[in-house]
Amino acid sequence: MAYYRIQLNDGSSHTLQAVRMRTDASSLYLEERAAGDWREVFSNPIDDVERVQRRFTENDGTWTWLQERLPAPVGGVRAW
Template sequence: MATYRVRMTDGTLRTEQALRVRTDAHNLYLEERAAGAWRPVLDVRLDQVDQIQRRFTENDGRWVWLTETLPAPAGVRAWN
């Protein structure tokens, strides 16, 4: 399971493990799968999110945090 770090606009950090990241028009969701259903482990409004990072482990064991872009909201087409 991937580890994500969410930096909020107030400067706080939230670190959570999740299988997927998704957004809708208003919220960011970090989700895990339990009993065949997706369950949110973190649900936060998009206007409160400053940055999201994913943790990768290097071959020597060091952690590297890479900044990720927020996914396009579900059901919203990015083209015309």
């Protein structure tokens, strides 16, 4: 699982572990997979999110935080 650091416009920061990050038209979600289902770890209105970073571990064991782009919103309707 990846570590994400979510920095909000109010100056607060949240560091969380999640399998995936997704968005819809209004919110950012971090989710984990449990028993075959996706479970929400964190959600926040997307307008309040200043920056999202993902943690990478270097070969020497140090951490590097790289800025992530927000994924494209997932639509509510699927065409099968």
